[in-house]
Amino acid sequence: MSFLVGVSEAGDILGWDRRKVSTYHLRGVLPAPVVNLSSGPIWFRNQIEQYKEGKELKVRIYYYDGQAVYECKLNQKRKKTDFSPQEIKEQVEASRLFKKEDIEELEIAIEENEFLVQFLSFEWMSLLHDYGLLGSEYFHLYLHRYTVQHLKYSEKSTEGLGES
Structure with a gap:
């Protein structure tokens, strides 16, 4: 299990498709990524998991x-x-x-x-x-x-x- 995740993996964790993850990232709803590559944002897995837990709690x-x-x-x-x-x-x-x-x-x-x-x-x-x-x-x-x-x-x- 990787500790870094991109748009696809973040979508898998959140139960969203890639487009929704990208849209929410561009709107500033998701946590700030560790780095923005030309292929898209990269987060620590924990950031996305914590976001999901916080959203649910x-x-x-x-x-x-x-x-x-x-x-x-x-x-x-x-x-x-x-x-x-x-x-x-x-x-x-x-x-x-x-x-x-x-x-x-x-x-x-x-x-x-x-x-x-x-x-x-x-x-x-x-x-x-x-x-x-x-x-x-x-x-x-x-x-x-x-x-x-x-x-x-x-x-x-x-x-x-x-x-x-």
């Missing part, structure tokens, strides 16, 4: 900047709500509330290459990016520093497994 994502609460949707601008942070915690089922100061601390940790950042999952970082909470520059810095590290480690740890 209907978890609402909120952001609190210290003054107002915003509802965040996949690859869309934040929409201001009338909720208070307390109301989100008490009344809105299946929701996550992220605070501005927490996101800023994460961005600083990524920028300063702090040790603990390597233990954050790609899926979590991708979710924060796709909902507009983590800036693209920080997400790409995370990808560059940590996913390449993990791939190198995986290759080393699997060397010789198939050899007899």
Whole structure:
């Protein structure tokens, strides 16, 4: 099972045809691809699987900047709500509330290459990016520093497994 998927494989995972995947990608509905090749976008398999799960779970994502609460949707601008942070915690089922100061601390940790950042999952970082909470520059810095590290480690740890 490959960890990278193109339009066809993404369609298989989502239960869609190639045209629908391409259309949704062009509209910015799907997660940002890792790379856009001339043959089409390429995603990590986990990105597409996570998108599918998130779509099915209907978890609402909120952001609190210290003054107002915003509802965040996949690859869309934040929409201001009338909720208070307390109301989100008490009344809105299946929701996550992220605070501005927490996101800023994460961005600083990524920028300063702090040790603990390597233990954050790609899926979590991708979710924060796709909902507009983590800036693209920080997400790409995370990808560059940590996913390449993990791939190198995986290759080393699997060397010789198939050899007899």
